[in-house]
Amino acid sequence: MAAVLTAVATTTGCVESGRTVHPDAVQAAAVCPVEPDPSITTTARIAWQAIPNGDLAVKDLRMLETCMPNADITWSKFDSGGDVVQAFGAGSVDLGLVGSSPAVRAVSPPLDIDLRVVWLQDVIGAAESLVVRDESITSVEDLAGRTVAVPFGSTAHYSLLSALRRAGVDRQTELINLAPDKMLAAWQRGEVDAAWVWDPTLSELQADGTVILTSAETAEAGQPTFDMGAATADFVEQNPEFMRMWTATQDSAARRLAAGDDAAIESLAVQLGLSPDIVRKQTEGLTYLSAQEQAEQYFDGTLGRVLADTAEFLVDAREIDTTAPAEVYQQMPYAEAIEEVAGR
Incomplete structure (x- = not known):
């Protein structure tokens, strides 16, 4: 709230x-x-x-x-x-x-x-980022078995997929398709563990979440x-x-x-x-x-x-x-x- x-x-x-x-x-x-x-x-x-x-x-x-x-x-x-x-x-x-x-x-x-x-x-750089709810999640590898929200078909979706594949957990992580304006409510209800999104939703999620990866970093890894x-x-x-x-x-x-x-x-x-x-x-x-x-x-x-x-x-x-x-x-x-x- x-x-x-x-x-x-x-x-x-x-x-x-x-x-x-x-x-x-x-x-x-x-x-x-x-x-x-x-x-x-x-x-x-x-x-x-x-x-x-x-x-x-x-x-x-x-x-x-x-x-x-x-x-x-x-x-x-x-x-x-x-x-x-x-x-x-x-x-x-x-x-x-x-x-x-x-x-x-x-x-x-x-x-x-x-x-x-x-x-x-x-x-796109840090304007699109991966934010997590649980402080114990400190790396993309930690998303195995977790649920991540992202707007399907977006650049954030592409960056998320590239990061999960590079970490080897793309088949162990559940992705759900949520528009940015729907994410905050799902986040507050505890329905998602992480989200890759842009502002203003990104800033809202950062109020009690932590960014662990940005699109600037996935770009440096070869996926701009x-x-x-x-x-x-x-x-x-x-x-x-x-x-x-x-x-x-x-x-x-x-x-x-x-x-x-x-x-x-x-x-x-x-x-x-x-x-x-x-x-x-x-x-x-x-x-x-x-x-x-x-x-x-x-x-x-x-x-x-x-x-x-x-x-x-x-x-x-x-x-x-x-x-x-x-x-x-x-x-x-x-x-x-x-x-x-x-x-x-």
Whole structure:
């Protein structure tokens, strides 16, 4: 109960500018980081998640709506990457935030959704972590015979699977599929021994739990994870001007977050319903890359290889039955807009 009261206390105050920490409250001044283009009339259905990255700043500051005043843009909230993949499969979203492992699952059999990765929202580090209830659990090996909660199909699920397999206890540990907003109650009832999740749930569980492993460590062991902007191939091909403008806004937001910009942190705080101090701490567990950095480090062929490796891992972990042909993963990264924005 103390954790719940603490969470409530942090979400009912005000941010520094006087805006309440609620996304429907007084809105921030609209911002377009480049010259607006009223000729763009794209209809875009965007999926967003409550994860502290540039997407929330773009949404909060109404960058897309200001940069493309004649576009028809709608935002729909989802709880996990697995849910976003389902929406892609149903044809109900065009573009949205999805983790690297859900994206790979989406393009692999039997789903075979034709997606493009259009942006890396962040490289996941300590922002996603494994937290345990019992102090006697000090290593992943100690999870044998225990129950661990994780949102199935998420990047956290991928990191958990990789850690369990590396420790040799993947077949001795029970995993249960819980959305982040359902975990706290299960934790308090003693139904789970551990959870791999992100904030704000991660911070709530840490009130009486202990982090024993982070996604930064699984990345160092060879299984990096990312939060990505993904779009259907048809949408990307039919809307290149929209994609260039969308990428320019994401680049601006990423640069501001990487620099620790107060206004960008405030935007995330409003969208997440948390205090700026908590959000700033959360952002320290993620790495935000500019368009130029992404072009040089990932959209040069590297990302396609990482996605193909992720698919092979998911097959070995029996999370998907088989991989798609290698060229499917190699063609996922859409570099054109990123390279153009990087060259400005």
